[in-house]
Amino acid sequence: AGVESDLVAAQKARIAAFKTAPKKRPHVAFVSNGVADFWTIAKAGAIAAGKDKSIDCDVTVEFPGGGLADQKRMLEDLVIKGIDGISVSPIDPTNQAEVLALIAEKSLLITNDSDAPKAPRLCYIGMDNYDAGLMCGKLARDGCKGGEVAIFIGRLEQDNAKRRRQGFIDGLLGRAPDATRYDEPSKVITEAGYTIVGTWTDSFDRAKAKANIEDVMIKYPKLALMTGLFEYNSVLAVEVIKQTGKEGKVQLAGFDEGADVIAAIKEGFVLGTVVQDPYAYGFESVKVLSAFCRGDMSMVPASGVINISARVIKKDNAESFWKDLKAKIAAGKESGKAPSKNSGK
Amino acid sequence: MKKALGIIGIFAAIFLFASIYGDNFLTGLNLQQLTNRAALCSILALGASLVIVTGGIDLSIGSVVCLAGITTPWLLVEKGWTPMQVLPLVLVMSAFIGLCHGLLVTKLRLQPFLVTLCGLLLYRGIARWMTGDQSQGFQGEFGDVRALALAKFSIPGIENYRIPATVIPMFVLALLIGLFFSRTVWGRWLLATGRNESAARYSGVPTARLITLSYMACSLLAGFGGMLFIFDIGSAQPSDFGNFYELYAIAAAVLGGCSLRGGEISVVGVLFGAATLQVLRTTITLVGLSSQLEFAVIGAVLLVGVAADELIRRFSARRRERLGAPVSA
Amino acid sequence: MKKALGIIGIFAAIFLFASIYGDNFLTGLNLQQLTNRAALCSILALGASLVIVTGGIDLSIGSVVCLAGITTPWLLVEKGWTPMQVLPLVLVMSAFIGLCHGLLVTKLRLQPFLVTLCGLLLYRGIARWMTGDQSQGFQGEFGDVRALALAKFSIPGIENYRIPATVIPMFVLALLIGLFFSRTVWGRWLLATGRNESAARYSGVPTARLITLSYMACSLLAGFGGMLFIFDIGSAQPSDFGNFYELYAIAAAVLGGCSLRGGEISVVGVLFGAATLQVLRTTITLVGLSSQLEFAVIGAVLLVGVAADELIRRFSARRRERLGAPVSA
Amino acid sequence: MLPAPSIASDKPVLLRVRGVGRRYAGVTALADIDVDVRGGEVLAIVGENGAGKSTLLKILSGIVQPSEGELDVADESGQLCPVELHGVREATRAGIALVHQELNLAENLDIAGSIFLGREPSRFGVLDLAAMRRASKSWLALVGLDLDPGTLCGTLPIAQRQLVEIAKALSCEARVLILDEPTSSLSAPEADRLLGIMDELRSRGVAIVFVSHHLEEIMRIADRVIVLRDGRTTGELARGEYDRAAVERLMVGREIVREERRATRAGGAVRLRVEAVVGAHQRRVPVSLEVRAGEIVGLAGLVGAGRTELLEAIAGVTTHGGRVHLDGTQLVGDASKRVRRGLGIVPEDRARNGLFLEDPVSVNMSMAWIGRHCRSRIIDAHGERTLVGRMVARMQLRPTNPARLVQTLSGGNQQKSVIGRWLAVDPGVLLLDEPTRGVDVGARAEIHAEIRRLADAGSAVLFASSELEEVLLLADRIIVMHEGSLMGELAAHEATRVAIMRLATGGMQS
């Protein structure tokens, strides 16, 4: 622990030094934990922040597609490139101590989307996935009074997935919130009138994800509720429900802002969806890092967590949410086209 | 046909197991969905087998699936093209990719593994770059085009089971390829080329042209399959759509009796190879095994299956030999 | 050595490009990390080349990397074993996997592609099931064992660049394998087996045993590499650790001059093949290309590289022929 | 350029070659060749191994393109027009068909498919399978092969494959038929039949170009002989102008000494004992025999008699029933174990089972030696180099450069390098299957001498040959096989062609 606080202190000292000699035009990086639309929106936010007059910095956005090893390699390469600050969504923070320390040593480290409280990070930007899961669970509990429930999720290894799933279960079953609880994915849980029949993963293979949903609906013909905890899980659940004509017969509590899911919410056969604000993750990350490079640490609260909370989208607010999102993406795209690569010079 | 017996046996065993131990396996809806998946996988596997028969390999199938599958909704939705423009374009693009592979393999004599591995990296990269890593979908539109993959035809007298539209291209392709190899001159030539290229060349067979055409056909089928896949699924993410599909396609072909040394094919076998893979995956869910175990089970079952097939073959050959009469010269 | 010239040229070109256009490419730290990555990749590629030289293929490399890499911290951290127990066990397990492949290929005469494809599915499946899909890591402990991969040795007089420990096994292995093929009877026999298995058998070469040993060595190196990888990275997820590594390993071997038809190897080439892949990836980041384009660029560069190599080779061969000497009896 | 061929003839020229040469990197295989190929005539090309015969024939049939010179082909009216043959297709269109020296069949096709490969009877690309079978049956009957046209080529023994290839060439009904050592793997009756067919075709006006190392065949059939040496023409002789001695003089620059049969040896202790061996291919007849130290035993028989199968069983390259003893102890396991005990086998199909075509001569030659002599398993590079040098000289390999890839050697030299591999290790028991297939007259005598030397040093030699002459010359004792069983045994000094043939066709020993 001594080393970590040393590293934090060293970073803070460097930031303090920037106060007198601020970086002219800082170069910061935003690193995701994979490739997804979610991250494309975050990217739009990061790029938009880079363009912002008051922030004004170069932005590099990286999406590691090959898991932990790939993320490590990209982070190392960015450090070598001489990036001033990095905001990363660590895939497995407990075991990524070395590379996170390397960033803290040579650059400035903050985390987004998925926190690493033990790492020498200066702050975390994002929401708590357990809380978001809890929201989704409550949404489901309100819309469906008991029956068989199936959970679909891309994969369970990453921390945010585990917390999100646990939050959903606790929210659905009406348990007292406790983020440290862990239900084995292979166990059937029967509680409070619900039977959670299982959790299915697909390692990001959509054809497989669709097959999972179809097969589970066949195995459990009386299935009352599904949830897709990653964006495409919900999208595919909507697709399968439409293809099998089970609108209204199987309830769906969604996660994230897939276009088909929002449309289905408007049509009324999906209970609702819990959305995060990836745009803000990107925007805030760049903003905070840029401020650091000018010696300003005032944005970081004492807790070290900049909370950007999740929202529940239901039939009533679906339309306005969608319009807003479209506008943001469009803005991000326009500004993102050329300058996403304005790092070279 | 004889080559296909092994995989038919394996298929039957798994099917039987699933019928007994899988929940609702023998329901119309499940069989309907299985038929659909098997048909899609077969189209890729048939393409793969066309290249394998030349003694080559195509590792880019999955990436061509991705590129074709992503381009289709991208052009339709983002660029606002009409289906009548998009579908031919995507197919031509796929065939062109295959043409490049074929020319690199036959003219420059590069190793097929290397050429198509570069393809694997390249086409997915292009798809990701083109779309900016955004997932592409039909956003609820284009139901009429998607019907190409989604339509189902009722059979009079049978309830619950309707034939998925994807079965039609599968059967047509299987029939064409089967006839091609058993009845046409070019099929003959391709078989000869795959086994002994110099013998074929010395017999005046235009081997380079045939090999090039095989690669074209393979990529064309991959592109066509990719289109059907996306019609079926509705949306896809460029970074992971079609990952590993080449391995499944090649596995189906090899299970179905194609030899990677070339010159051997069994269309029936390839269809059963593809079906086996799909039934196996569904069985795992319906029997209630954890999805973590899915790959382990598929690997183990296939390995045991092919090993058993080989042992049975050997055993019966030895028996026949023991009972056999002396050869009359 | 001559076979390696092509890839050395490609490597040099990329290296030059990166030195000019990449930010901080020629810094000690970067070169140090590159050396480390290239060494790790080389170990897998050397293993792959041992199988390729027999005319076979090992698709299970990535999964063996995964299984060995995941088992190591799992046993150490979760099960509380000591390193002295774990390391030998993991290596023996890897070699045993290879033994099974070899026996299935030589005794049952199953196709290597099929056997190792089943392996690809099976071992990753086992790793996922064993760990319940939880990522495994050292949680900051076991620094002494991890030093096997993480230690760096300073060179007197050179600052900033310290030699990574992984270079040692790489060099030892490369040297051993190089000597094996150039100096020992078994190496000669293995090459002969790859060239023409039947002729080798008629010459009294114990082909089956040699092939089995190649598969064992390949899996052993994959397991060893997997261990070093996890020591290096610190943690890994069973579901994606080592994905596609077999393709990289085989690509490095093939780029380095191994022919998938067997009977050809160039150890120097394989090392440069592995290094080329790593330098290329880093270059993309340091030049500032978007990571979406990473794969597209790798694919395109490799394709252009091997095509150019082939064209140059042809051109110079034609020149040599045109200058052909007079009759020599 | 040489003056036009001296021998005038009234027969029409179908193919004319002027100043043709072919260079490979660093080697000139052929230079300044002028040949007229005439309809209704058998033109024999003779020369030592590596003289350039196959290269010339390949140029004539479009497989190899000449580095210089030109080819003229007669059109319908008999007018000679210059052509460039870029491939087999064009040659076929010009009416030229070739039987290769090395076998070239796609083993996954059936006989009918192989015969018609590239020229399948079809309508709009759809095969006429029935017509193919029907036609191939008659072609097979012509070459004397009584097999179902649906048999897969991969299962045929080498002689039958050769006959299929001949049937394939005949079925082209070409104007110019080119045969590169077609008789090298045939036994006497098949070869006789082929010569008969050639005679028949000649009378129909077909031009035949024929290569053989059996001068008696040349004497029988050829109208004209062209002799090549080191890639150049050394003479062209018309029928009646030549005899054996004249041809040999042109070939090697001197007369070849007639090979003599050595005095029969009684032999020493039994080295190889074969007890009730049953081969792998459904041969049900157990075979037993013995070979003593210092003895050379010949296996005679017709095509498909089972000699190859027997030798392969003894060597352990195929599984077999029964027992094989070497020096009194039983040999078990596969070939590698038996080779370690001192056995060696020269296979019948050198391309498939003998050679590493993409490797240099040195590697091919030392393949058995490294296993036997490098006890520490480290290759003794110096020893290897000396050995290869010695063996290249002993086998009179040409070219002598041991770094040449074997695939660039001529057929006869390839054969020599396989035999050299085993002579280098002085095996206790050497099995040879058609040891001198494709080897020229002079080199054959040398190889025979080497084999005798080996036997004199105490080894046991068992060889199979389809050439009666070779069996009679080389063997001390002759064993005749018919349909898989041993029909009888003859001491060499009392054996005659007639006696052997009677046994080989299933007759009883008189």
Ligand SMILES: Nc1ncnc2c1ncn2[C@@H]1O[C@H](COP(=O)(O)OP(=O)(O)OP(=O)(O)O)[C@@H](O)[C@H]1O
């Ligand atoms: N691809 C090649 N590269 C280099 N040299 C070659 C090649 N092909 C043939 N040669 C050389 O050309 C010469 C003539 O070979 P060719 O095969 O024509 O001999 P041949 O008269 O048919 O002999 P044989 O009686 O042994 O069949 C030989 O010296 C051979 O080494």
Ligand SMILES: Nc1ncnc2c1ncn2[C@@H]1O[C@H](COP(=O)(O)OP(=O)(O)OP(=O)(O)O)[C@@H](O)[C@H]1O
């Ligand atoms: N791979 C095989 N599969 C089935 N039968 C075979 C195979 N090889 C050989 N035979 C059969 O075994 C018999 C003996 O063949 P073998 O090659 O031993 O004869 P041979 O006396 O050496 O004659 P030659 O070499 O002149 O053809 C043949 O009739 C052939 O049909």
Ligand SMILES: [Mg+2]
């Ligand atoms: Mg020749």
Ligand SMILES: [Mg+2]
């Ligand atoms: Mg024989």
